[in-house]
Amino acid sequence: MKKHLVESKAAYLINSNVGKINNSMKKVLFIAQVFFIAFLVSCLEFDNSIGVTTSADLRPADGSVLPNEIMPGDTLLLRRGMSFALLGALRIPEGSVLQIEPGVTISAAGGQPPSLFIVIESGAKILAEGTDDEPIVFTASDETPGAWGGLIIAGKAPINIGNTAIAEIGDVVYGGQDPNDNSGVLNYVRVEYTGSSINSEREHNGITLYGVGNGTKIDFVEAFFGADDGIEIFGGTVDLSHVVCVGSQDDQFDFVQGWTGNVSFLYIQQVDDPTYVQDRGIEGDNLSSDNEAIPFSNPSIQNVTLVGFSSADNEINADPDAIRIREGAKGNFNNILVRNYPGSVMDVRSLVTLENLGNDELVFSEVFFEGITTSPFFMLDNGEPNLDTDLLNNVENKLNNAISSEQTTGAGFELWRGNFARLP
Numbered sequence: 431m432k433k434h435l436v437e438s439k440a441a442y443l444i445n446s447n448v449g450k451i452n453n454s455m456k457k458v459l460f461i462a463q464v465f466f467i468a469f470l471v472s473c474l475e476f477d478n479s480i481g482v483t484t485s486a487d488l489r490p491a492d493g494s495v496l497p498n499e500i501m502p503g504d505t506l507l508l509r510r511g512m513s514f515a516l517l518g519a520l521r522i523p524e525g526s527v528l529q530i531e532p533g534v535t536i537s538a539a540g541g542q543p544p545s546l547f548i549v550i551e552s553g554a555k556i557l558a559e560g561t562d563d564e565p566i567v568f569t570a571s572d573e574t575p576g577a578w579g580g581l582i583i584a585g586k587a588p589i590n591i592g593n594t595a596i597a598e599i600g601d602v603v604y605g606g607q608d609p610n611d612n613s614g615v616l617n618y619v620r621v622e623y624t625g626s627s628i629n630s631e632r633e634h635n636g637i638t639l640y641g642v643g644n645g646t647k648i649d650f651v652e653a654f655f656g657a658d659d660g661i662e663i664f665g666g667t668v669d670l671s672h673v674v675c676v677g678s679q680d681d682q683f684d685f686v687q688g689w690t691g692n693v694s695f696l697y698i699q700q701v702d703d704p705t706y707v708q709d710r711g712i713e714g715d716n717l718s719s720d721n722e723a724i725p726f727s728n729p730s731i732q733n734v735t736l737v738g739f740s741s742a743d744n745e746i747n748a749d750p751d752a753i754r755i756r757e758g759a760k761g762n763f764n765n766i767l768v769r770n771y772p773g774s775v776m777d778v779r780s781l782v783t784l785e786n787l788g789n790d791e792l793v794f795s796e797v798f799f800e801g802i803t804t805s806p807f808f809m810l811d812n813g814e815p816n817l818d819t820d821l822l823n824n825v826e827n828k829l830n831n832a833i834s835s836e837q838t839t840g841a842g843f844e845l846w847r848g849n850f851a852r853l854p
């Protein structure tokens with residue numbers, strides 16, 4: 431029965447260069463945005479705007495525009511239930527804190543999207559602690575993917591592209607030698623309509639974690655309808671739990687550069703519309719320039735539900751694997767429920783990654799495929815014409831044994847969805 435579940439392929443598939451949707455509403459929304467800004471400007475207290483240095487100024491009034499930067503050592507406190515506008519790049523420098531109380535909404539508007547984001551720099555903290563009924567929402571007045579740059583957190587935990595590196599976005603230094611580094615707390619936080627692009631190589635994600643350490647607490651977070659990845663993790667050791675990624679136009683959950691944290695309870699839902707461009711549910715790499723760079727990306731990813739698409743038409747515009755692991759990544763994937771993916775479903779490629787599978791350094795277990803009639807469930811793609819036959823047989827056996835005959839529990843999303851999570 432199981433012999434058809436895995437198929438090998440000697441050549442790489444061509445990775446389609448995915449175009450992004452143009453938003454036909456953009457001009458109309460821009461006009462609305464101009465009026466929105468005019469309204470904000472008429473309401474705001476200007477002494478809260480830029481260059482604040484006093485404690486009074488660091489508790490901006492409801493309806494204010496957020497400052498562009500705060501001084502090292504200061505805490506910017508956004509008080510319960512208030513709303514704020516973000517009109518540029520807000521930088522929280524080393525030694526400073528962005529503290530956000532439950533029910534706060536931050537709405538990005540008006541700026542040039544490439545420089546419209548929030549960055550928590552290495553050595554700074556964000557303390558964003560919402561509740562299920564009063565989540566903290568980062569959104570955009572232009573309610574469309576790509577409206578702004580999202581939330582970026584940089585830390586000092588190990589990465590494998592060097593001791594430190596410069597982030598794709600914001601020229602932020604990240605990485606270091608402190609696996610226990612603490613960048614703060616995200617609890618009941620939703621980030622919406624992110625993903626603006628700087629150029630074709632550099633795009634903002636919903637939540638981007640650069641070398642973030644495992645002193646950081648991330649629990650109950652969502653990325654909703656972004657133009658690039660929902661959550662992207664560049665190295666580090668941070669753990670996440672109760673994660674929701676919905677409607678990202680690139681990957682829903684993406685890791686690279688030696689991430690060694692855990693994620694438990696991960697719910698991914700892609701858009702069931704063949705005209706909506708989107709890529710993979712989970713994409714995991716070690717490092718493209720050196721598949722054996724250390725530390726290896728080696729996360730533990732467990733209790734996951736991935737909901738894909740009903741139509742194979744999605745193949746026209748996107749590359750919609752449920753999970754693609756490559757470029758030397760290791761990892762432990764357990765209790766994975768995969769629903770409705772018409773493509774290759776699970777794609778494992780690159781010679782080092784296949785060797786990791788053979789050595790049990792990349793492990794899949796309790797994987798259940800639901801509503802999927804296309805074969806194969808697993809696609810092996812080594813990129814070389816002569817893969818060792820013993821290795822191939824070995825990994826095929828392992829993957830076939832990973833497939834559960836009974837439905838797995840996956841993320842158990844309905845048990846913890848509560849009120850904070852937003853679905854389309």
Ligand SMILES: [Ca+2]
Nearest residue numbers: 635658659662
């Ligand atoms: Ca990305």
Ligand SMILES: [Ca+2]
Nearest residue numbers: 659680681684
């Ligand atoms: Ca990606």
Ligand SMILES: [Ca+2]
Nearest residue numbers: 684685686713
């Ligand atoms: Ca990636």
